[in-house]
Ligand SMILES: O=C(O)CCC(=O)C(=O)O
């Protein structure tokens with residue numbers, strides 16, 4: 467039976483030994499590419515997370531024409547309809563069984579992109595939540611710089627400052643309908659080419675993230691995320707509430723290393739491949755393992771991701787750090803998606819977007 471991933475839980479909220487916390491964070495980023503950040507509600511208040519999920523529900527429940535008017539553009543902002551994005555185009559026959567809405571930069575609390583009228587009143591709160599995520603991402607970047615002894619340790623943080631210029635940073639609301647909705651969709655379109663057996667479908671195909679790091683917020687009782695272990699074959703579920711955090715005010719924030727921090731460190735920090743499956747999907751690798759004390763939950767699943775990117779012109783050569791310079795592993799190890807072809811953060815982002823939104827980039 468598949469075991470749940472043994473991802474370390476780190477507390478960065480205290481006044482403890484910053485150097486030790488930074489080292490722990492770096493070791494987790496090297497070994498797993500994923501780390502839980504304990505959430506006592508200091509960096510990101512629990513109410514702010516609850517409110518963000520409520521806004522997400524309102525947004526996805528908005529009338530279809532409101533969402534259609536905000537369709538995702540080449541700037542990666544806006545609404546991505548069901549099955550529109552395909553995170554693993556080499557292996558998926560059907561697009562991801564999910565809907566998403568991407569928010570780019572806000573200026574003075576105002577989105578710089580069309581927003582469904584249904585959530586217009588929420589704009590300042592969405593902007594505020596994005597700011598909380600930005601601040602946490604800077605803190606994590608600083609800790610990674612300290613832990614890797616980069617010269618200077620603020621190297622990553624500086625590259626992420628908004629004052630440096632535009633970046634690909636995105637706050638993304640995600641909604642994954644239940645498996646029963648998939649069955650209904652298939653009955654409605656039994657003869658189309660998109661038909662597949664339910665076992666082939668995933669909520670989000672296997673991928674690594676395109677940015678430097680990702681913050682992920684999930685809800686209790688809504689599992690489904692899995693990571694690919696180092697053997698390159700075993701999928702391991704990532705619980706929302708790992709052991710020891712059951713009594714925390716909110717589930718920990720899950721942080722993962724994306725391609726850019728991996729490139730920046732010659733592959734020392736691991737941009738781990740992951741996916742989202744339906745609960746207990748045996749064919750998809752769930753194997754009936756009990757995650758978060760629940761199996762066979764066929765409900766709607768929501769998550770919120772903050773994809774942190776440095777300013778677009780950032781060059782992704784190895785950073786000045788003895789640890790990075792002394793690392794011989796290389797990028798290809800364990801991540802077939804991390805093919806190094808790019809020079810800057812923006813060029814890398816464009817390459818990945820073109821692969822996962824075939825239709826969007828063909829249309830033009
Ligand atoms: O919804 C999740 O749990 C993960 C989503 C994800 O991996 C992504 O959007 O990049």
Ligand SMILES: [Fe+2]
Pocket residue numbers: 673674675740
């Ligand atoms: Fe992801």
